[in-house]
Amino acid sequence: NRTMEPIKAGVEKVKETVQGSTAQAKFEKAKDPAVKPEKRVDAALDAGEKERIALCLDNATWHNKLTEESVIPKRASAKGEIQQWLKDRKINFSEKFVKAQLLQLVGANCPPKEYISDHIGKKYGIEIFRLPKLHCSLNPIELSWNNLKQFVRDQNTTFRQDDVKQLIEQFMVAMDDKRATSYFHHVRGIEEMFKTADAIMEENIESHLQSDSEETDSDEE
Missing domain, CATH: 1.20.5 (Single alpha-helices involved in coiled-coils or other helix-helix interfaces)
Known part of the structure; x- marks a missing residue:
């Protein structure tokens, strides 16, 4: 042995x-x-x-699809659907409640949002990051799209679909870690600029602004 x-x-x-x-x-x-x-x-x-693996997702609809447990009734939902949602969760309500009152109950008892993509990522040990909504300047992928479109515009001489596809593939192949990282560094700089602007607003401007009630009081005097 x-x-x-x-x-x-x-x-x-x-x-x-x-x-x-x-x-x-x-x-x-x-x-x-x-x-x-x-x-x-x-x-x-x-x-x-x-x-470690991390995926940075934008706000495409399929990235933010909710789990079945997280979906709640909306204004467009039928009254019966809202009532059934409340019954399934043993939430008491009066049969005389109108749709608006039922939706208030839904809002008071809605579950936290859980995304299908997060569940899949967790299953495989992948961390999911989401980009902020409605802020294209804070989305690194927007820089990539802009550079891609500029590259195609500069190189496209035939205006044929197959050639455009080939140009797109060339750009994607050339996308390395260094260039991708530069996009994130650029966005981080913009984020810091926004933070600085917010601090200036809070310290130097908001303190001098009058509220509506203060303006009303001064007018009455």
Whole structure:
């Protein structure tokens, strides 16, 4: 048995080396911009838990689809649907309540929003980040779209669909870590600028503004 211990240790060492090399190869594949996005995600998942994975999602509808438990009735919902939603959750209400009153009960008892994409990400150990709504200047992908469109405009000479598709693919292949990171650095600079502007507003401007009630009181005097 003692003579076998060094052999076993050697075998385990070889296994670790092979597995480590395989994981590293898959991780490199996950970072390779020439590989299709779905293949890059698969490679990243197969690389193991040594590298954390994060996905930055924009506000596309399919990214923010709620789980069935998080969906609540809306104004467009039929009165019967709202009543059934309340009954399913054992929330008492009067049968005489009109639709507006029922919706108030829904609002007071609505569950926290949970997204299907978050559940899927959690299942595979992926952290999900969401970009702020209605702030294109804070969305790094907008810089990428702008550069892509500019690249196509500058290089497009035939105006044929196949050639435009090829130009788009060329741009995507050239998208490396350095360029993608620069987009985030740019957005971070804008975010800091907004924070500075907010601080100036709070310290130097808002303190000198009168509320509506103060203006009314001064007018009456």
